[in-house]
Amino acid sequence: MATKEKLSMTWLFTYLKPVRGKLALLLVMLLISTALQLINPQIVARFIDTAAEDGLVSSLLLLAGAFLIVAVSNQLITVAVSYIGNDVAWRSTNKLRGDLLRHCLKLDMRFHNLKTPGEMIERVDGDVTGISNFFAMFIVQVIGSFVLLAGILGYMFNVNVLIAGVMTLFTLLAILFMVIIRNLGVQSSKKERETSAALFGLIEERIAGIEDVQANGHVPYVMNRFYRAMRSVAITGRRAWMLRIIPWNTTVVLFALAVTAVLMLGVHYYLTGKISLGMLFLIYQYTQMLNDPIEMLGDQVQEFQKAKSGMLRSRELLSSRSEIVSGDQELLPEGALSLEFEAVSFHYSEDKPVLNNLTFRVEAGERLGIIGRTGSGKSSLSRVLLRLYNINQGVIRIGGIDITKLKLPALYQRVGMVTQDVQLFDGTLRDNLTLFNPDLTDEQVLETTGRLGLSTWIEALPNGLDTHLSSGGSSLSAGEAQLFALTRVFLTEPSLVVLDEPSSRLDAATESMLQLAVDSLMKHCTGVIIAHRLATLEQVDKILMLGDGHILEFGDREELASNPDSHYAKLLATGREEELA
Structure with missing residues (x-):
């Protein structure tokens, strides 16, 4: 299982290679953002201690200005990180979408006879969207969370070893639990995607045959099937969701215990004069900050389960092989063929x-x-x-x-x-007639259409060969x-x-x-x-x-x-x- 998972992840990350430059930039920005998140609580702690000691107003204003600059800078970097993360995710997974569609178009008719267009849309786009959502936040949240955790715990060990030890124990237990149960909801998420694909297939099938449905009074029958499919989606979706939220619920319990222990220790040290009021705030703030990356990791475990189910289904599709194997000869006799x-x-x-x-x-x-x-x-x-x-x-x-x-x-x-x-495609009349072949001239097109009696029809169109046609053939x-x-x-x-x-x-x-x-x-x-x-x-x-x-x-x-x-x-x-x- 571990080897299969490793191979799957290795295969998936090959789609990140073309955007590795942006990934490097993203990592640098994450480090800067993490540093700014660690600095601001320290500025607030200094502000509290200065105010408690009746410090100069100018010092307080300087600290307030520094806090504002750091907060605004961090927000701007956060927006940039989110933008670049989504850009990386969509660029990499669009390549996967293209590979899936290209592969589907090469599969033989026996395969396509078993799959509805709606189901294939869900496989090519729906499953990959789950992977894309994971990619979009994986680097931002997972790597960023680990960097932030390392920064918080590293600083706390310099402040108080016992408090840092409690925070570290909570962190390790939360991460260990998430690693152990990371695959808990994968199969349920995979089943959820399958039932969703079946629903899309049903909708596409019935809309495509709308004339028969309406003419034969089959609307009640179609709605009955639709409701049954929706019920299946709801049941499988609920089960998958319940299994996916187990990591989050676990971290909530662990965090409540950790916060209680840290605050009790912090108050004890403050009352005995071992730490200042500002340091007590800093300990509290860092404890609260500790929960954010843990929650993010929990969220990403859920997204990982969705992404892995999509990954498994995508690999299944890419592993399908057509029975139609291309030969190696290209040359045929000139002219008409026997x-x-x-x-x-x-x-x-x-x-x-x-x-x-x-x-x-x-x-x-x-x-x-x-x-x-x-x-x-x-x-x-x-x-x-x-x-x-x-x-x-x-x-x-x-x-x-x-x-x-x-x-x-x-x-x-x-x-x-x-x-x-x-089959009509969404495009101009010229593109539809030539199937987007730029080598065919307008003269060739008009000569052939003229011999087939389409000249009058084309001339009546508002823009001739440049007239836009809608897909489906209704025009x-x-x-x-x-x-x-x-x-x-x-x-x-x-x-x-x-x-x-x-x-x-x-x-x-x-x-x-x-x-x-x-x-x-x-x-x-x-x-x-x-x-x-x-x-x-x-x-x-x-x-x-x-x-x-x-x-x-x-x-x-x-x-x-x-x-x-x-x-x-x-x-x-x-x-x-x-x-x-």
Whole structure:
């Protein structure tokens, strides 16, 4: 356990290396602040003794001025320390947030299918915020507390060994107890974060499906689940809080005993004339000051438990490994790419095969139309082609090269895909169309959008390509979103493009216009078109018909259309497009 904790802390502190200069400055300022905190009670003690001895007013004014200067200086340094501490915390943990998000984006779809977006937000931001809060105050309060404790006890040993011994015993007992039980609330805090993540996942899931919730009258059901999730958060949060405050309650009891003993000794020494009234005040003040760093340490034990639970969850996430491993090849043949499936089988779960022993080939520059009923494996075929999932058996080749041998960026650079769901990002229209690629010029964007029939729409926008779009897609109609997605893909000039029903949301007139544009844009690439409308396949070269994950039919489109016994010809003859739905 100790070794695991040491490794965790070592891993976490690597994120502090880039801000080590500010850490050094912070340490210097802490030392100055501690010195000022130790000086002021001594000034007050001198002031009391001077006043008790009927000293000069000028001396009292001088001491009062010194007290004011030290107090103001200490306050200014405290503000600066707090600012720099938070700056250090956020700079270091933002790097951790970035690493977590980058890692999540590289994980395969099997992982993401098990996690809701709300849960991932809590993992990437919520857990790290706990670590950030710990970092922000750790140096300021923990290191500062130890320095202040050392200064108080060191000075008191010069004043009175017995009183200093009592104060030291209290300090050691408080620190020892906090060290012993520092992990008491870690697992409960971890459970608290998990239930909080589940709550965020529920909220995100239901808000994303708000149309279905409202249209089907499911609001009471959603609220019932919400209240149950909230109850779980409350119960786990209460348990975690109760375990976290044990160190604080312990220090309160120890402090009460220590103060009683110190004050009794101090009063005794004052009454016997061994110390002055000012020194009695100084002893009392230092005893009170002793409690502040102890309380801060207790608070930081609580924050440590929260931070450690976040740290453990962050490390769990970073230790997750994707089943999609990038290859080492980058080069593919120039121009359009051939596509080949050889004995490919795939399943999401072992008891439910999705693709069964698929074997077919599409030559470079050809267009393949894929048809089949819902659940036949059409979309799964496109997902394994893009390596969103690994196949369980067989080989997929593009340009004659096994896709598992290719580096993932090389694959995605040459293979494009248009899905029916379009994701908009918060940014300009240009950024959304180019996906923030600065190398694409406005002329290229406008030329492609013009061929897809988006020119009139863009010209009607208040700022053209500089128009700001909100995330989520609410500013686009379904048809515009489809054209939008096509623009994105064709701007990358892919060598192989997969179109998942590119005209499913378009009216007949727009579909006809779009078909001409797509034909033009696909002249220099290989195309795979997943269709739910037979009209979409009029320009393809080959037809692949799937049924329950098997190839029912594959061949030249014209040959299949002229063969009355083929599945494709029967669909054409009857016009039963509903069989493809």
